Amino acid sequence: MANVLVFTEVHDGKVKPVTLEILGKLAGQSADVAVFGDLGADQVAELAKHGAQNVHKLKGANLDKYSPEGYSNALAEFIKSKSYDYVFGGATSMGKDLLPRLATKFNAGLASDVVNFIFEGGTFAGTRPLFAGKCLAKVEVTGPKPHFVSIRPNALGMTANPTAGAGTAADVNANAGDIRAAIKDIIKAASTKVDLTEANIIVTGGRAMKNAENFKILEQMADVIGATVGASRAAVDSGFAPHAMQVGQTGKTVAPSLYIACGVSGAIQHLAGMRTSKVIVAINSDPDAPIFTKADYGIVGDLFQIVPIMTEEFKKLLGK
Amino acid sequence: MNIFVCVKQVPDTETKIVPTADGSFIETSSIKWIMNPYDEFAVEQALLVKQSNPAANVTVLRVGSVKDTEALRTAMAMGADDAFLVEAADNLDSYSIAKALKGAIEKTGKKPDLILAGKQAIDDDCLQVPQVLAEMLNLPSVSVIVGFELAGATVKVKREVEGGALEVYEMSTPCVLACNKGLNTPRYASLPGIMKAKKKPMAQHSLADVGVSDADRRVKYSQFKLPPEKPAGKKFDATDAAKQKEVVSQVVGLLRTEAKVI
Numbered sequence: 001m002a003n004v005l006v007f008t009e010v011h012d013g014k015v016k017p018v019t020l021e022i023l024g025k026l027a028g029q030s031a032d033v034a035v036f037g038d039l040g041a042d043q044v045a046e047l048a049k050h051g052a053q054n055v056h057k058l059k060g061a062n063l064d065k066y067s068p069e070g071y072s073n074a075l076a077e078f079i080k081s082k083s084y085d086y087v088f089g090g091a092t093s094m095g096k097d098l099l100p101r102l103a104t105k106f107n108a109g110l111a112s113d114v115v116n117f118i119f120e121g122g123t124f125a126g127t128r129p130l131f132a133g134k135c136l137a138k139v140e141v142t143g144p145k146p147h148f149v150s151i152r153p154n155a156l157g158m159t160a161n162p163t164a165g166a167g168t169a170a171d172v173n174a175n176a177g178d179i180r181a182a183i184k185d186i187i188k189a190a191s192t193k194v195d196l197t198e199a200n201i202i203v204t205g206g207r208a209m210k211n212a213e214n215f216k217i218l219e220q221m222a223d224v225i226g227a228t229v230g231a232s233r234a235a236v237d238s239g240f241a242p243h244a245m246q247v248g249q250t251g252k253t254v255a256p257s258l259y260i261a262c263g264v265s266g267a268i269q270h271l272a273g274m275r276t277s278k279v280i281v282a283i284n285s286d287p288d289a290p291i292f293t294k295a296d297y298g299i300v301g302d303l304f305q306i307v308p309i310m311t312e313e314f315k316k317l318l319g320k
Numbered sequence: 321m322n323i324f325v326c327v328k329q330v331p332d333t334e335t336k337i338v339p340t341a342d343g344s345f346i347e348t349s350s351i352k353w354i355m356n357p358y359d360e361f362a363v364e365q366a367l368l369v370k371q372s373n374p375a376a377n378v379t380v381l382r383v384g385s386v387k388d389t390e391a392l393r394t395a396m397a398m399g400a401d402d403a404f405l406v407e408a409a410d411n412l413d414s415y416s417i418a419k420a421l422k423g424a425i426e427k428t429g430k431k432p433d434l435i436l437a438g439k440q441a442i443d444d445d446c447l448q449v450p451q452v453l454a455e456m457l458n459l460p461s462v463s464v465i466v467g468f469e470l471a472g473a474t475v476k477v478k479r480e481v482e483g484g485a486l487e488v489y490e491m492s493t494p495c496v497l498a499c500n501k502g503l504n505t506p507r508y509a510s511l512p513g514i515m516k517a518k519k520k521p522m523a524q525h526s527l528a529d530v531g532v533s534d535a536d537r538r539v540k541y542s543q544f545k546l547p548p549e550k551p552a553g554k555k556f557d558a559t560d561a562a563k564q565k566e567v568v569s570q571v572v573g574l575l576r577t578e579a580k581v582i
Binding site: 066068069072092093094096097100101103104105108109110111112113129130131132133134135136137138139140141142143180181182183184185186187188189190191192193194195197198201225242243244245246249250251253257258267268269275276278279280281285287292293294295296297298299300301302305306309310313314317318 | 331333334335336337339346357358413414415418442443444445446447448449451452454455456459460461462463464466476478479480481482483484485486487488489490491492495500501502537538539540541542543544545546547550552553554555556557558559561564565567568569571572573574575576579581582
């Protein structure tokens with residue numbers, strides 16, 4: 001059995017769902033959780049239900065906001081005071097920035113963006129996509145411990161941990177150390193929707209959207225079904241949407257349960273970024289568009305006619 | 321002022337990836353290699369800094385195989401002053417690459433003021449090297465930057481996080497910055513630039529020269545394989561306006577009853 005620490009981020013008072021995905025998958029290992037700042041009793045209970053033994057709440061000066069140095073210094077000091085074999089975290093914006101720095105403080109390795117894993121006799125073996133998901137490979141970590149692993153959100157899925165953890169929460173005095181690169185300001189995003197990488201449903205527009213204005217019809221559908229709107233590289237390069245919305249090899253790799261591609265032809269680099277979506281719907285006027293080879297449900301037709309009808313049908317179905 | 325730009329050479333985004341028969345890596349013989357797209361933003365940012373600081377020297381660094389030096393030549397054709405290549409296999413892990421880059425920077429004998437890189441390489445998609453390099457050099461770092469301002473020795477950058485929100489960081493040079501699309505518009509190499517690049521100096525060293533050995537590997541990959549193909553889906557013709565409502569209604573129904581995703 002391996003001793004594992006799972007680092008979690010808190011958003012709007014709730015632990016990120018990827019933490020619960022990780023804890024469920026860690027069934028059979030001993031798992032603690034580390035978090036910066038406070039965490040409500042309901043959230044501690046949720047972590048315990050998924051298998052968390054101890055919940056360490058790291059508190060100290062200059063740790064109210066994220067900084068690569070502050071968070072990695074504080075976590076490194078805490079981890080050194082314990083004896084973890086593995087440290088896991090989500091491959092989120094913060095996780096991708098923080099975990100490489102943290103691992104290097106131990107001269108240790110990090111397996112990034114893992115989508116599945118097992119423990120064989122206490123040793124981690126993972127699967128991760130490479131070349132934006134065009135192929136998969138087995139990934140193992142070697143060298144000094146602890147070994148670090150980041151997990152792609154939405155990839156493992158929620159699995160119930162048959163054994164609840166004790167969920168013992170305690171404060172830890174943490175030390176941010178010297179912070180040279182600090183956040184001076186945060187500019188909020190125009191959209192309050194969940195990020196593409198964590199979205200459960202995504203509606204994407206391609207070049208056939210013709211302009212930025214037309215993305216409104218996708219927003220309308222997205223509002224009905226609780227989706228986040230994405231865009232293909234062609235749409236982003238044509239100026240219809242910002243790069244933050246781009247799905248594909250040079251954008252975001254996504255794995256929602258439902259992906260609706262509207263007017264997206266399906267270039268290799270786009271398919272690479274969304275092929276692991278559980279169910280794919282494609283709407284395109286070209287019956288030979290490559291996107292149809294990946295679609296579970298393909299509709300050949302004009303998206304400007306189909307999308308509004310689909311929005312109405314979703315409204316009916318959901319009683320909205 | 322010394323600016324270092326770390327670039328990687330990766331398969332073109334339209335490349336069809338084929339695992340080798342033994343699954344140890346991918347077939348690389350027929351691949352068209354390009355500079356990692358995110359690294360172009362790093363090269364461009366370095367050149368923009370050089371424009372306002374003409375005395376600045378821009379060195380491009382790369383760790384990888386020597387069968388093609390496209391990425392370094394492209395960077396020099398865009399305007400970088402010189403290049404440093406560390407010969408290595410194309411499937412090195414992030415820790416080894418970062419250590420090699422550190423060794424390369426030290427070997428140039430130049431004290432870095434600014435180290436720029438792409439936020440991720442689109443081959444192994446690890447998003448690690450810039451942060452690991454920063455930690456190894458004990459420098460501050462910010463990744464996924466989409467905004468950059470330099471005033472004297474103070475750098476102000478914008479980092480893109482989930483949902484498109486921006487974190488604004490301020491720090492002093494030297495620092496390591498990992499660049500994202502949206503930071504700038506990379507220039508094309510001009511024909512005179514391409515001719516000039518051929519005469520620009522390119523140092524070439526082995527991994528051992530920069531202090532890296534097999535013992536530095538931290539992540540091992542094996543069993544490369546293609547992802548499982550999906551079975552063919554259902555396709556509906558809705559080109560006839562009279563049938564559209566019926567077809568869409570059917571698909572929406574299937575999303576609930578068959579796919580159970582809504």
